[in-house]
Amino acid sequence: MSKFYTKITSRLQKFIETQKIFFVATAPTSGRINLSPKGMDSFRVVSENRVLWLNVTGSGNETAAHLLENNRITIMFCAFEGAPNILRLYGKGKEIKEGDTSWNDLINLFPETPGTRQIFDITVESAQTSCGMSIPFFEYKSERNELNDWAAEQGKEGISKYWKEKNQTSIDGLPTHLLD
Template sequence: MSKFYTKLTSRVQKFMEAQKMFFVATAPKEGRINLSPKGMDSIRVVDENRILWLNLTGSGNETAAHILENNKISMMFCSFEGNPNILRIYGKGKAIHPKDKDWEDAIKLFPNIPGARQIFDITVESAQDSCGMSIPFYEYKGERNQLNDWAESQGKEKIAQYWEDKNQTSIDGKPTDILG
């Protein structure tokens, strides 16, 4: 039932763009595996083997720590409406931080979202889709604004302080390189 791809076909790209939520998984060489739901307008397919994902300030910074140590990353998109489908993307990633030279070109591809923390540049090694027939239907009702409202109220200085206080290491104590 499942099918593997070596690139993101136009059909796969359209499926990704239609989803309102996706999941990201990373793991260090030793320590906890991280699996997080993501949303907002935070994903861009650059070409058939490259994705950029805008990561926002949050309580942890696990993905950044894991990517430094083990650059493997998996993403999953599920159809909660319409035809059933699950898409898994397997690749290697690197973080682009606001301090990095590639930041200005990459951030232009996204809307201005307060609290933008990193952009993960993901090289797609393979993708797999499967039936998803057991995935229930869910109705999309809109975006939550709490994270944007919080980041907007903090301003850049307080966000930078938050990164310094709470985002420099993972829950396993691994560095994230958020401040360089």
């Protein structure tokens, strides 16, 4: 039932653009696998083999630590409305931080978001669809604003302090180099 692709087709891109949630998975060479749900207006298909994900401040910074070690990443989209479908993007990712050469060009592709931490630039090596026929229907109500409200309340200084205290290493102790 699954089908592999060497690129993001226009049909796959349309599916991605209608999703309200996606999941990001990375893993270090040894240690815990990280799998996190993501939302907001934070994902862009740039070309048939390149996507961007705007990452905001959160409780951890696992993706950055894992990508520094081995750069493997999988992103999964799952239809909770309409026709059943699961889409996985397999690729190699790299972190782009404010001050990096391409930051200004890329950040303008996203809405201004409080607590923006980094952009992950992902080269898609393959895509895979599968049926998703066992996935239940869920009705989308709205975005949650708690994280944006918290980040706006912290301000730049508070976010920087939080990064220093909470986002310098992964849960397995791997460095993130967030503030380098």
